[in-house]
Amino acid sequence: MLKTMWVGDPDADFEDFMAESGALDPIAPQFFIPELLDAPQNPILETLKRRLDFKSGVEGLTNTKLAPLKPASITRLELESLTRRKTASWDTLCLPGATAVRSPFISEQDQQTFVSIRHHVTPRLRDPFIDIVHVSEDQLMQSLRSTVLGSSSTLHVWDQSRERLVLRGVHTGNEGILIIDGKEHSVGQSSIQSFLTIGTLLHRLDDFVLVLRKKYAAQGPTVNALSYELSTILRYLRNCLTTSSADTLSSLRMRFVPYYDALDALARLCGREESRAPSEYPVFDASPRIILANIYRQLDRHVEQHSLRLVQAVLAHMLTVVSRDLIEQTCHSVGYGKQLLSSYGHENLVASDQSLLIGISEDAGEFPHDDADDADSSDSGEDPTPLPPFFPPELIEGLDAARKSLKLLKAAQADHPILAEAETYPSIRWVWRDDQVFTAWNGTTVRTPDAKTNVLPTLVSDDTVDSALAAFHVFDLEPGTGTEHLTHDKSQVSLNYLEDFIASFPNTLPSLTPTLPQLCSLVFLPLVEHTSRLSNTLLSLLxxxxxxxxxxxxxxxxxxxxxxxxxxxxxxxxxxxxxxxxxxxxxxxxxxxxSPPNPTSKQSEAEDTxxxxxxxxxxxxxxxxxxxxxxxxxxxxxxxxxxxxxxxxxxxxxxxxxxxxxxxxxxxxxxxxxxxxxxxxxxxxxxxxxxxxxxxxxxxxxxxxxxxxxxxxxxxxxxxxxxxxxxxxxxxxxxxxxxxxxxxxxxxxxxxxxxxxxxxxxxxxxxxxxxxxxxxxxxxxxxxxxxxxxxxxxxxxxxxxxxxxxxxxxxxxxxxxxxxxxxxxxxxxxxxxxxxxxxxxxxxxxxxxxxxxxxxxxxxxxxxxxxxxxxxxxxxxxxxxxxxxxxxxxxxxxxxxxxxxxxxxxxxxxxxxxxxxxxxxxxxxxxxxxxxxxxx
Structure with a gap:
């Protein structure tokens, strides 16, 4: 076995040897922990002392002209100093002016770095039936501002077959997943779902309005009022969604919660919920009774559930506007309202009372009869519109009798005082605020057409003429002045009325009428009293x-x-x-x-019969x-x-x-x-x-x-x-x-x-x-x-x-x-x-x-x-x-x-x-x- 002996600096010789042999660089330790002495310690003072000694030593080496140190020695000192500064423990002293250093742990890095490392370490498995779209949060915010209005954007497009907003670039039959850069998948999906729902409901309701105008416009004013009111409400909600602003996606989503609930209530009313497929849409019933009953039922449900004020206000305004024509028709049919005299002309209803000649019809010929019978047969007209179930039961029961009583009363006495007072009765309208309910409860509503004078004018005086001429002062103004408050856009007028209505709508129903049925009874109370008064007047006359x-x-x-x-x-x-x-x-x-005499009989005339x-x-x-x-x-x-x-x-x-x-x-x-x-x-x-x-x-x-x-x-x-x-x-x-x-x-x-x-x-x-x-x-x-x-x-x-x-x-x-x-x-x-x-x-x-x-x-x-x-x-x-x-x-x-x-x-x-x-x-x-x- 060959043995090698090292002479000189072993570290330098080892590095030279490794460099010449082409081997890998040595792995040096990345931290240094000094040996603890077996004596009482003061970590704070010792740390300060080491930092000061190290600083003075470095300065001395820099100012003194000594032989240059070897690179390995300097690297070890710097590494020791850097390691000491990066080591985080409870006894580390933060000096003034020291900058914070990043944590060495991956989970404590910034979100972008963490998601990138995690995606690199554990890449997502490729699924051919799932299409993934990556987008930044800024791009998503800009796209959602268009998507939430029901329009297509750079990320989402309207799918006509399913009638919902879907991701662009998703192949047919595949599932599209939107991943926000820097966020996990589940968080990004739930964050934008409410925006997609709002946009989908808006688009579906827009299509429903078009269906109402094309197919059901001839069904009567109630359907037309419903389509017009829906378009006004949708316009109002779009304005609110456009003007809402926020810095983050979560805060913007929280601002859209009231509009989401309002659209959900409207979609349920029209049968256009997001959970329904187009093939599951219910058949629309255009009868005024069903339309108003559905609106009332939705409003009553939300009032009982104490829903958001915006939801109740929107449904209350819809009930007020859509039911207006049916209420007016009902009032006019019993002679209640200002159009009584114009709708029912006296000249057509006064029955002539001619004398009748009655006798033996086969000898005296035809006999004259009352013209009123012919008038009734010719004035039968169409059957009245069935009333919604929320009308008071006593009104529904007595309305038909009141209609007939009105015709009979005009035939009996055309100049009866109750007919002359038709224009003095207060209009039947929905009231929602406390002051309106209190006024209706006390019966202090002005019952005359002229609220200022409280009397019906009988003679034309000079003051009346002057006041009438004063209305023409607008023609003395310069062209274009004094008309700033006027507008020819009826939709804008309706929108302004809706905004004022929602702004003044109370959080809860007035205390005098805490439930919707009680409020309904108060609203129709004058009409109920009128029908009873009309029937009693005719009976008293007869x-x-x-x-x-x-x-x-x-x-x-x-x-x-x-x-x-x-x-x-x-x-x-x-x-x-x-x-x-x-x-x-x-x-x-x-x-x-x-039996009848038989011509062929040979009965003797002498026979005593x-x-x-x-x-x-x-x-x-x-x-x-x-x-x-x-x-x-x-x-x-x-x-x-x-x-x-x-x-x-x-x-x-x-x-x-x-x-x-x-x-x-x-x-x-x-x-x-x-x-x-x-x-x-x-x-x-x-x-x-x-x-x-x-x-x-x-x-x-x-x-x-x-x-x-x-x-x-x-x-x-x-x-x-x-x-x-x-x-x-x-x-x-x-x-x-x-x-x-x-x-x-x-x-x-x-x-x-x-x-x-x-x-x-x-x-x-x-x-x-x-x-x-x-x-x-x-x-x-x-x-x-x-x-x-x-x-x-x-x-x-x-x-x-x-x-x-x-x-x-x-x-x-x-x-x-x-x-x-x-x-x-x-x-x-x-x-x-x-x-x-x-x-x-x-x-x-x-x-x-x-x-x-x-x-x-x-x-x-x-x-x-x-x-x-x-x-x-x-x-x-x-x-x-x-x-x-x-x-x-x-x-x-x-x-x-x-x-x-x-x-x-x-x-x-x-x-x-x-x-x-x-x-x-x-x-x-x-x-x-x-x-x-x-x-x-």
Whole structure:
């Protein structure tokens, strides 16, 4: 083994050797730690001493001309000094003027260096489906200022297929990642996401506005107001986003938070959220009801969640602007607002009140009618726009009645004061500030067009002329001066209004109306009061005794003539149509046929087929045809109406306004009341109304009434048909009653069964039983049913009783009660369609009474012999007993179904009228007081 011995300086020789051999440089230590002495130490003083010794030694070497030191020795001294200065510990003394040195640790370097070293040490794996874009923070800030406005920038571009902002340069199907220089990937991605969302929502809402203007512009003003309001709000938000400035990305993002929330609320309202794909957009409903309901629902949600003031203000302004047209339409439809007189011309709504001529339609020809009926049919118009659900329920319920009441009130009294005060009512508008809510709460809003004078001008004075001329002083100015505040840009005006609205919008709703439903109720309170006032005004006018439209007087006419409660009219009508005479010689006979005459029949004319129709007036049988339609009957019935009306008018002799209005009603009743021929089927020839011997012989005749406008709302055709059904029943009852009285006179005067004593006793028994039955039914119909139901109803319409307290909120409520009243009368008389079976029992029992009277008439005339009439009488008596037994049993069952909670005596004691089927208990008592029918 070769051994080498070093002579001289080992370090120098080693370096020379290594240089000559071409070996690597030696690795010298990079720090020096002095050996600690085993003695008490003072690190601070020792450090100062070493620094001073080193400094003085260096200066001495520099000033003294010595032999040059070797490079290795100087390098070691400098390295030791540098190491001491770079070593950081708790006992290192910072001298004055010393500069800080960078840390030797990588994690404590600057962000740019750290990210670069980390990327160099751990490079990102290459993914072919991920495209990476590097950008500096300055470039990103400049790009985001364009991106946040919804426009394309140097980094992002609008993708029309997905309708969102995406990175430029990203291949189709790949994911783009933006990395900010000097920041980690996750931090950079989350920092710009809010900017991209704001820009995406802005662009989507811009496209939605274009869709509204192109496809839904013809849907009405509400859709147009929505598109215009959205464009104004978007313009305002863009201005705010443009003027917002910040130094860093995080601070700018924090400034955009309110606008992000506002855009998110608008996007949810329009169905354009960022999470939705274009294929998932909901179908837009352009109806005003749905649009306003969605806006109100969004605003209510944000108010309940205490969202940012900007979000609530934007939605509140949108609700204020978009609902303005619907609110104005609603106000004008009920005569509330300044456009009442211009929208509803008096000349088109004043209904003429012409006299009506009513009579027998087949003889008297066509009769004139009210022009108001034609006006209503031509002025029907389109259905009103459905109201959003946030409108107060009482307003929604009473709005339709108020619209009709307005038309009826103008037709009744065109110059009514409530119509003249239309322009003095305050406008219905949304209020949001405390002072506005307080003013609306106290009702101190100025209700006149002129807020300064608080009066409506009646005469033009000199002061008025001077003030009007003073408005033209602007024309005396120099051109271009005094117009700085004017602008022709309507969008700028709307934008200024929106800015002022948002600036003055409160942080929370006023304390008087802390929730949105309460605020909504306060806003629409004047309109609710107006609708109620309008309906009450019309009802009060129609209940006024001084008006020719006095409802109780017209209803009394209907009760007197169609319900046959007027004694004078009833006696005259009975004299014209019926007869209870027992003079068989003066009463003509008619040929009995139950089917149309057959032309091929060879019936002998000598065969006795003529029978006396007992109970009918002889004047109806003179033409030997049935029904006896002709001018004679028309004149006879017209005379009955005119004579009975003259009798009623002669009862009053006062000269006050009430009498004059009543006299006018009676004078017009001559033309409003009349008889007419009913169009009944006559195809089979077996119709009973063609046979004068049946109880339906007078069903062809009915009475009609043409009410003046606007009373046709109460006396509708449906209500008149109910009156006419009762009138037809009462005519049948009168016919049977007159026939029963005629039979009574015939039996009392002569003995019709002189040889057959049992048959004669049976005849007297049948006369008593049947006449008692007819009397009970007649008294029940007039006293219990009509008198017990109609009279209390008329009593509630007197001026001494408040209609509201009586349950009549408006004229339509009165109309419903009136119709229900007639339904109760029909039910009590068993005339409803659901009571057909029971009604047939009562009708058949009355038919047997008429058949009994006809049989007595035939015996009286000698058309039947005793032995021929005896079996007929026995069979008729048996059939009548069987029918009455079944009728009483059915009436008993109806009375025991719990329809009457108290007895008749208790109800009468409490002055409560019997209604509907409750009256049947009274009929049962009248028919079978001692349970005779049930026992036999």
């Amino acid at each position: 209940l006024s005794p001084t008006s020719h439209l006095h409802i109780p007087t017209h209803l009394q006419l209907l009760r007197s003539y169609l319900l046959l409660t007027s004694h004078g009219y009833k006696s005259r009508l009975m004299g014209a149509l019926f007869s209870d005479s027992d003079d068989c010689k003066e009463s003509p006979e008619v040929q009995l046929f139950l 003529r029978i006396w129709p007992v109970g009918l007036a002889s004047t109806l049988l003179q033409r030997d045809t049935w029904p006896p339609v002709g001018t004679d009957l028309s004149f006879l019935l017209r005379t009955v109406i005119v004579d009975s009306l003259e009798l009623r008018m002669d009862t009053d002799d006062s000269e006050n306004q009430t009498y004059r209005s009543r006299r006018r009603i009676m004078e017009e009743a001559e033309f409003r009341l009349g008889f007419a021929i009913r169009d009944l089927p006559a195809d089979t020839g077996r119709e009973k109304w063609l046979n004068p011997l049946t109880i339906e012989a007078l069903d062809f005749l009915y009475m009609d009434y043409k009410p003046p406008h606007p009373l046709d709302v109460i006396i509708t055709p449906d209500v008149l048909s109910k009156y006419q059904r009762v009138f037809a029943f009462l005519l049948r009852l009168l016919r049977v009653q007159c026939a029963s009285q005629a039979a009574f006179r015939m039996i009392r005067k002569d003995t019709l069964f002189p040889t057959l004593t049992p048959s004669n006793k049976l005849l007297l028994h049948c006369r008593f039983v049947m006449q008692s039955f007819v009397s009970a039914v007649s008294e029940y119909a007039y006293d219990t049913v009509i008198g017990g139901n109609f009279d209390p109803f008329i009593a509630t319409l007197t001026p001494d009783i408040d209609p509201t307290a009586a349950g009549f909120s408006d004229i339509f409520a009165l109309s419903r009660v009136h119709s229900t009243l007639l339904d109760d009368i029909l039910s009590a008389l068993l005339l409803r369609s659901g009571q057909r079976n029971v009604g047939d029992l009562l009708r058949q029992a009355l038919e047997y009474v008429l058949e009994f009277a006809v049989l007595v008439g035939r015996l009286k005339r000698g058309g039947l012999k005793e032995y021929e009439a005896a079996p007929l009488l026995t069979d008729l008596h048996a059939r009548f007993l069987a029918k009455m037994t079944v009728l009483v049993k059915v009436l008993t069952g109806l009375s025991e179904k719990g329809r009457l909670t108290r007895s008749t005596v208790d109800v009468l004691a409490l002055k409560q009228p019997l209604r509907g089927v409750q009256c049947l208990h009274d009929l049962l008592v009248r028919l079978d007081l001692g349970d005779w029918w049930q026992k036999n």
